[in-house]
Amino acid sequence: MLLTMTGHSCRFECENLCRVFFPYSPVRVEDGAVLAPGEPFADTSIDKTEGGFLYTVRASDGQRELSRTATAPIVEEYPMTRLLFDVLTELTGVRPAWGMLTGVHPVKLLRQRGMDEFREKWLVSESRAELAGRVLSAQRQAVEELLPHDYSLYVGIPFCPTRCAYCSFISQDMAHAKKAVEPYLELLNIELERAAKVAGELGLRLISVYIGGGTPTTLSAGQLAALCKKIRETFPIEHCREFTVEAGRPDTLTIEKLMALKEAGVGRISINPQTMSDKVLENIGRRHTARDVIDGFGLAHKVGFRDINADLIVGLPGDSPEGFADTLEQVLSLSPTNITVHSLAIKRSAELVTDEGALSLHKRPETAAHMMDHAISRLTKAGFEPYYLYRQTRMAGNLENTGWALPGSACRYNIYTMDESGTVIACGAGGVSKLKDPYSSDLKRVFNFKYPFEYISRHREILERKDGIKEIYEQFRQRIY
Template sequence: SCDELPQYLERHYLLPHGQAQLLTEICLRQRQLLPAAEKQVGIYIGIPFCPTRCSYCSFPSGIVPLEEELQQKFLNFIEQDMLTVVQLLSMYSLNVTAVYIGGGTPTSLSETAFARLIALTARHLLLPGVREFTVEAGRPDCFSAEKLKVMEACGVNRISVNPQTLHDKTLKAIGRSHTVQDFYRSYDLVRHSGIKTVNTDLIIGLPGETADDVRASLDGIRALAPDNLTVHTLTLKKSAPIFGAQFSSLTAEDAEALVAYGGETAAAMGMLPYYLYRQHYMLGNLANIGYAASGSASLYNIQMMEERHVVLGIGPASATKVPQADGHHLKKLNMPKDIGTYTGNLPQLAHKRSLLFADEEE
């Protein structure tokens, strides 16, 4: 039972009481927000480009090509991929609930290419059942009023503008080419737009940051009062430039206290935790926790992280996940991380993705 579950997790999985209680609360909240339904679907569109690469980053993103022609050629393949997904939706009567454009940094595309991406998504995938349309606009150095207008016009109702820290010294140290003031300007633009929900991310454990630095960033976000806050604990993977280095001055105990402070900050803004996930090489063996004010939780985040719903991935490094009827198994296809491998094999990859639904041998 729900009352007994925290104690069960403590006894059989050795979880600390606070984590066991948090997991139970989040699971109950998710089932209220998005009850398990076989044919509810989330769609992810991966744009594998960024203006620069952060030193802690392990995502398979490349530096965005400056040539408009190359960006447009890439979008030709994204549109082909979208159309094969549209066929799957029709063949299997799948109901799309959420559409999420992430990366990388989708807004790193040129004004023209970005406008085309948003228009293609709206035309092909914004079906009647879609309740949320999210764009990851995390990097203020490639955000603009023009791109925001395109998003408004095409029905985007969620956006992420992610500073990761509110200290210029840290932004410089991790390889970001924007300032804290750039973030404030981008955030202000979104707040004065018609896009309803705004998310911000912060990372605990960035190179050179003290506990006081992290608290100051959290306090700064509290003053802005976004609708969502995701508190990440720095995770290093082998492809990250600073993997293996002494990247953080924080101890595991520091990190744990700061995660708790993040929860207190979210609560002070009227937010509740609604999803979490853990990764390897995470500082203090902690977790990334997403908080949301009432009515603003991301359905896509629940679909992707909890793996109880179908997720269709479009683009390089995206993942398609198809939970099986027994409730314990998952069929999955990861698109290649390399852009050339993805574009050169798209018909075969689309066929493999279709087999996840057809119960055929790959």
């Protein structure tokens, strides 16, 4: 899709809106670019007129063309994006569930701006406004109980047994990374020590721990036990109310690993089926079976885990609304206390080989949305409440990822990190520390290197960035005096 802009510089939002309506047509913003035959386009312009400004959008889906104008007293982003949204809606007949919102944290916006603005300004559909409202109420207590000096610790293990075809995370498969695991763990311990020192000097209080990845249970039982022990010995954990490990791939689970986690005080784990169809698992290159999921839950229950999350994905290639409904029933019968329903990122789905071709919003606008709507009603009926929600820029059906929990089993770490309501200090490759100014809505990010190789070879820089956290907190504190 070709996007042109004249008389304004609202590129970011205009581009994002074009992607919502034309997810499989990469947006080009190039001066003097030539339109390919049948390529969609949007020409946007703002011109000075007597007493104000004239906004114009002329757009085409490759076949039909539509042009509309509006006036406003000044040059602003909202009238431009609103006009573009209206033209693209009329042109395509698509009414995006999240309206004009293209950001990652809609619940955060709802908390800051209120439901009227959510519905009337950003044109969020009734169903998504209701969903976001439910999430906001479900997380209220966790957010209100946060103290200014509270923080969560994230620990990244960027290794997986094999790589799934749709994966957008930076994770190394064990065939290539085996030799890196031990050096990585040694350096991770050093970073944990530095993070604990910095947090201690700042007077911060650890309230939750989350070991994610990758697949942390790719590690051996001994390595998992040692890592958990290191965390317990290095950080003061008397106020830590949850300790979560993402077991992720069920084919990595053994009774020894689960017992090691249980003995180390881990209270919550994730076992992620994504789908209970072996055929769909094969389509997405996820090398385990539905039987592995059932066995993994059986082992975890035997070891005594009660809080278990199961991740599912709507919009997978080769899946259908009936197939997804069957997956959900099978997963519910395994008694998880949390279920997280993701929408497949479109970029990845487009790369996957499917019998039916790519999942396009235009070609199959209803499929992913039907699955998601079914998940909302079925999980509500089963007693789950949505408690965190986030979006990515290219999701099947332009939907969302939602974490659901039975009463009393919500994972606070997920709330604080996804909603950016609390500080997270992240250690390990791919970790992103999010430092929340306790006295304003400001948030600063500190990035670790993504790949294990870089993490190992440039570890000194990682430690320097950890030290830099002190300076950022100092800046937060100076603002209030």
